[in-house]
Amino acid sequence: MTGPQDDDILAAEYALGLLESAEQAEAEARLGADPAFAALVDEWTDRLTPMLGGAATPPSDLWGSIAARLFANDNAADEDAPAVGRWRALGIGASALAAALALFIVVQPARVAPVPAPVEQAERPMMVAALKSDDTPDALMIGVEQDGGRLLITPVVMAPDSRVPELWVIPEDGKARSLGVIDGGGPTRVAVADNMRAHLHMGATLAISMEPPGGSPTGTATGPIVALGKIVAV
Amino acid sequence: MDGSIGETQDAERAAPSGAGEARARLAEALGRVARGDREALKFVYARTSAKLFGVCLRILPDRGDAEDALQEAFVTIWRKAGSFDAARGSPITWLVTVTRNRALDRFRSRRSVATQPIEAAGEVADESETADAAIERDQDAAQLRGCLAELSAPEADLIRAAFLQGSTYSELAARADMPLGTVKSRIRRALIKLKGCLTQ
Numbered sequence: 001m002t003g004p005q006d007d008d009i010l011a012a013e014y015a016l017g018l019l020e021s022a023e024q025a026e027a028e029a030r031l032g033a034d035p036a037f038a039a040l041v042d043e044w045t046d047r048l049t050p051m052l053g054g055a056a057t058p059p060s061d062l063w064g065s066i067a068a069r070l071f072a073n074d075n076a077a078d079e080d081a082p083a084v085g086r087w088r089a090l091g092i093g094a095s096a097l098a099a100a101l102a103l104f105i106v107v108q109p110a111r112v113a114p115v116p117a118p119v120e121q122a123e124r125p126m127m128v129a130a131l132k133s134d135d136t137p138d139a140l141m142i143g144v145e146q147d148g149g150r151l152l153i154t155p156v157v158m159a160p161d162s163r164v165p166e167l168w169v170i171p172e173d174g175k176a177r178s179l180g181v182i183d184g185g186g187p188t189r190v191a192v193a194d195n196m197r198a199h200l201h202m203g204a205t206l207a208i209s210m211e212p213p214g215g216s217p218t219g220t221a222t223g224p225i226v227a228l229g230k231i232v233a234v
Numbered sequence: 235m236d237g238s239i240g241e242t243q244d245a246e247r248a249a250p251s252g253a254g255e256a257r258a259r260l261a262e263a264l265g266r267v268a269r270g271d272r273e274a275l276k277f278v279y280a281r282t283s284a285k286l287f288g289v290c291l292r293i294l295p296d297r298g299d300a301e302d303a304l305q306e307a308f309v310t311i312w313r314k315a316g317s318f319d320a321a322r323g324s325p326i327t328w329l330v331t332v333t334r335n336r337a338l339d340r341f342r343s344r345r346s347v348a349t350q351p352i353e354a355a356g357e358v359a360d361e362s363e364t365a366d367a368a369i370e371r372d373q374d375a376a377q378l379r380g381c382l383a384e385l386s387a388p389e390a391d392l393i394r395a396a397f398l399q400g401s402t403y404s405e406l407a408a409r410a411d412m413p414l415g416t417v418k419s420r421i422r423r424a425l426i427k428l429k430g431c432l433t434q
Binding site: 045 | 284
């Protein structure tokens with residue numbers, strides 16, 4: 001039923017963003033299936049794009065902000081920047097690494113099982129993060145329950161001053177969120193707050209910073225980052 | 235963060251004869267971005283951030299908003315580069331579309347556009363046009379401006395409100411206080427005139 005003229009107008013309407021959601025979805029579907037229609041949309045986009053103005057130089061530090069947001073959770077191998085460098089880019093202000101801090105974190109069995117499960121199965125971690133630092137590669141393994149509900153943390157070496165380690169999760173938006181201070185004296189069971197559980201998924205980054213007693217006063221890491229790593233499937 | 239950013243910024247403009255090559259390099263870089271290559275994203279940023287920041291400023295006169303929108307755009311580019319099809323479209327068209335969408339998202343979250351009169355679109359746009367001295371003009375822009383000027387003022391305002399403020403047909407009808415059918419036929423007529431003028 002539609003003639004070339006109609007298609008051209010529809011392409012223009014799509015490129016301009018005039019269509020309501022249902023028509024928009026239809027046009028979207030056609031884009032993938034109909035190269036001729038897709039070409040019309042591209043032609044219109046090219047025609048209209050000059051309306052969007054010319055070039056303007058963004059602030060010189062904008063790339064740094066973008067890189068910080070993206071690469072904290074980068075899966076790619078990172079040869080050119082040490083892990084802590086990425087945190088500097090986040091504006092955390094990591095200084096020299098604290099004295100060797102090695103934590104051994106053990107996964108808790110699933111906390112609530114609707115049906116009693118075999119012990120071996122319940123204790124198998126679904127996700128794990130290997131946290132590394134410049135001083136102590138692979139210093140730290142953190143297991144994460146499937147629902148992100150709880151971690152058991154057993155520090156074995158502590159920083160030689162009054163600062164305390166605080167655990168952070170950095171999901172894909174690149175913003176660090178505190179999971180709380182880790183007790184340096186012995187095995188620590190960390191219950192993850194309800195609103196943080198969703199962040200503990202594969203690809204999110206876990207990190208530890210050294211903070212004043214009681215934890216960061218600001219809600220973001222203020223001390224040096226001593227270890228970080230991504231959550232991966234086991 | 236990195237002094238090399240921006241050094242290659244002018245390459246595309248400076249060598250129009252190399253436009254095909256520039257396009258191929260950009261398309262190739264987007265392919266690598268899709269595979270998680272951060273250096274490739276840096277390359278894309280160096281080559282296109284000035285143009286894309288221009289896009290953001292056009293839609294978002296507030297500079298802070300425009301900077302945020304550009305960041306959002308590159309987050310999207312990083313995640314969605316796999317959906318760019320080099321066989322089908324030009325990389326810069328794809329990048330501009332992604333950036334415009336992020337800028338429009340922010341624009342909508344900032345203002346209750348639906349209640350603004352249509353004429354405001356032209357005013358806002360003109361304001362941002364003169365506000366940034368760094369904005370350049372090229373032939374395409376001059377031609378488009380000329381062709382928009384050949385439309386009636388209400389027609390041109392409708393086109394601008396759609397493209398620069400993300401208003402749909404029904405939003406435009408509400409803003410202009412006109413029946414939906416009238417708005418549609420007016421815009422379609424304007425689009426045919428516009429294409430005729432641009433392809434002369």
